[in-house]
Amino acid sequence: MSTSPSSQKVLCVLYPDPVAGFPPRYARESLPTVARYPDGQALPSPASRDFTPGHLLGSVSAGLGLERFLVERGHRFVVTADKDGPDSVFARELVDADIVISQPFWPGYLTAERIEKAPRLRLAITAGIGSDHVDLQSAIDRNITVCEITWSNSTSVAEHAVMQMLALVRDYIPQYGWVVRGGWNIADAVSRSYDIEGMDVGVVAAGRIGLAVLRRMKPFDVRLHYTDKHRLPADTEQELGLTFHDTVESLVGVCDVVSIHCPLHPETEHMFDDALIGRMKRGSYIVNTARGKICDRDAIVRALESGQLAGYAGDVWFPQPPPGDHPWRAMPNHAMTPHTSGTSLSAQARYAAGVREILECWLDGRPIREEYLIVQGGALAGTGAHSYVEGDATGGSEGGAESASGQAG
Numbered sequence: 001m002s003t004s005p006s007s008q009k010v011l012c013v014l015y016p017d018p019v020a021g022f023p024p025r026y027a028r029e030s031l032p033t034v035a036r037y038p039d040g041q042a043l044p045s046p047a048s049r050d051f052t053p054g055h056l057l058g059s060v061s062a063g064l065g066l067e068r069f070l071v072e073r074g075h076r077f078v079v080t081a082d083k084d085g086p087d088s089v090f091a092r093e094l095v096d097a098d099i100v101i102s103q104p105f106w107p108g109y110l111t112a113e114r115i116e117k118a119p120r121l122r123l124a125i126t127a128g129i130g131s132d133h134v135d136l137q138s139a140i141d142r143n144i145t146v147c148e149i150t151w152s153n154s155t156s157v158a159e160h161a162v163m164q165m166l167a168l169v170r171d172y173i174p175q176y177g178w179v180v181r182g183g184w185n186i187a188d189a190v191s192r193s194y195d196i197e198g199m200d201v202g203v204v205a206a207g208r209i210g211l212a213v214l215r216r217m218k219p220f221d222v223r224l225h226y227t228d229k230h231r232l233p234a235d236t237e238q239e240l241g242l243t244f245h246d247t248v249e250s251l252v253g254v255c256d257v258v259s260i261h262c263p264l265h266p267e268t269e270h271m272f273d274d275a276l277i278g279r280m281k282r283g284s285y286i287v288n289t290a291r292g293k294i295c296d297r298d299a300i301v302r303a304l305e306s307g308q309l310a311g312y313a314g315d316v317w318f319p320q321p322p323p324g325d326h327p328w329r330a331m332p333n334h335a336m337t338p339h340t341s342g343t344s345l346s347a348q349a350r351y352a353a354g355v356r357e358i359l360e361c362w363l364d365g366r367p368i369r370e371e372y373l374i375v376q377g378g379a380l381a382g383t384g385a386h387s388y389v390e391g392d393a394t395g396g397s398e399g400g401a402e403s404a405s406g407q408a409g
């Protein structure tokens, strides 16, 4: 850990405000209280916070509720949504930034090239979970600390993944479409609709999110499977009736529904290619709320078109935002959302508080919680040492510059 009491420049990349204006009108007035995370980890505990939980915090005007705190302490706080390409505000402001904050939903890609142009950069905070938008190898080599808000949105994503499994198997989205179009076309609406009961459902990785998905799927009376580099405790396997597979090939061969929950790193990049999808049962479903690049983009399209996959859902794309003509927008039998699962208003309150906690620690010279660490001291650390491998998975992110603003009017 290294900190400086002097003025720091904090550069924050956030998604644009709502097209209808900021702030939005909220549907609910408060958030339920979550006392602790499921494994007992404490929620973020900053000394104070300058935002209302349940409000939109992740867009530019909200600035994660950090501005007052940073400015009062004499630091510079720059917030932008303009993040892609060499002339973007992000690229220009990065050259003298000490700290970068970015959300995976609207990632400020920190490639080796960009890190090289940021000689003062010492800390990269992921406001959320999943730090693959940072070239972790460069961060290791340059002794940059990378950290994320572990657990902050894991349950949020697990809920989204379960929703999307059901949406695919029951074929919910087209049925909704018939209603909106004024129809009552029962036969059309059910011709691809099944019950999930009795199916084999598997997760690729049973970390915080994967295990939460398994727990939530248990009451659906399905057979549950998982693969992971780290095997779960025997009593957890027994409690949930889990079948462990030591390879992903073994898992996909028996499952009807596969939900992906491993981080993106060099071992998982393009894991779901033509060969692996070809090992799945014909008519299987994939839900991917982990990272878009864990799947081979065009292999997914081919499998949906041929019927090898009956459906594909998730909320992660590559690059982000994806261009208007990204083939996943138009492929058959998908139920994709933009990258929203981990940025519900509930999740935002937790990760905004977590970012504040990390900044307070860093600026006061106190250690950052071990579980928040991905890279520290020139090596993978904390959660990073458990869940990542060394190397870089940012290749191709410069394609983001070709995307439109990502906002439809």
Ligand code: NAD
Binding pocket: 128, 129, 130, 131, 151, 153, 154, 157, 204, 205, 206, 207, 208, 209, 210, 227, 228, 229, 230, 261, 262, 263, 264, 267, 268, 289, 290, 291, 315, 316, 339, 340, 341, 342, 343, 383, 386, 387, 388
């Ligand atoms: P976690 O660290 O608790 O779990 C990750 C698990 O992946 C670990 O159990 C690890 O052993 C396993 N793993 C790593 N490499 C593997 C491999 N090659 N094969 C099999 N298993 C492997 O993290 P988490 O909170 O469960 O989050 C997982 C990922 O989900 C994040 O890294 C991120 O990419 C993604 N995520 C997405 C969103 C979203 O909004 N869509 C939000 C949060 C996290």
